Amino acid sequence: MPSNEERRAAAKQKLEHQLADRADRARKRKRLTIAGSALGVVVVVAAVTGVYFLTRSDDSADSAQPNAQLAAQAPEAKAKAATVNCTYRDGQKPADKPVDKPKGDAIPTTGKNAEVSASMVTNQGPLGLTLNNAESPCTVNSFLSLSSKKFYDNTECHRMTADDGLKVLQCGDPTGSGAGGPGYEFDNEYPTDQYAPEDPKAQEPITYERGTLAMANAGPGTNGSQFFLVYGDSKLPPQYTIFGKIDDNSLPTLDKIAELGQDNANGPGDGKPNQPVSIQSVDID
DSSP, X not given: OOOHHHHHHHHHHHXXXXXXXXXXXXXXXXXXXXXXXXXXXXXXXOTTSXXXXXXXXXXXXXXXXXXXXXXXXXXXXXXXXXXXXXXXXXXXXXXXXXOOOOOOSSEXXXXXXXXXXXXXXXXXXXXXXXXXXXTOHHHHHHHHHHHHTTSSTTEEOOEEEOBTTBEEEEEOOTTSSSOOOOSEEBOOOTTGGGSOXXXXXXXXXXXXXXXXXXXXXXXXXXXXXXXXXXXXXXXXXXXXXXXXXXXXXXXXXXXXXXXXXXXXXXXXXXXOBSSOOEEEEEEEO
């Protein structure tokens, strides 16, 4: 039978392990933060910045922690009307590169308009994109509008993450700071719109698969110009609009960019690409 001293030692050791596990979860949550702030600071970003972030309290640590066992697949999209009207609101700060809000009346979503092909040329190589207009028409419409007005030309991809549960390259800010945007904002679409606002599953991680093209944001309804490209399966709440995918034959270019690594400027596994990654042009095929 163990003595009192042995029991106290065992209890102390268990507590130390619990504290270490808690600290490890906190570190991982910080690495998941997708925003331009320093590590350990709660990020508060204006609605139009387009910087996306994940912040969780200690009470929700277990449900927020990306985990292969916890993350579900993205839900099946519900069919939209043949045409939709999109609302683009003025942002809280002006555009960082002169651009008008897109026209949002009667956007077609079916037939030949269900998908749109685009070509993104970067200094590291070309990326073919297939935009899903059937699932996220307002997002695709905005991306097409910005692309046609050369908003993305000669802009840097300012952020890369290399965490086990989050592997993305973030682009679309003309300032390269993580705080820039087009001067307008609009609502989330797929997969956010597949959940009722009060549904707990709306905050549970799903898998954003390798090759996914999704919007960055600073909270619900704050989409602007920033987006991210997923180079490895990632676990995120379904609060980031998926509006397309990188073509399979372009994934080697994305892998090449990922292999260049990042500088951990925002904490381990989170920083700027070690070598500049710039978008030279985006053309609609």
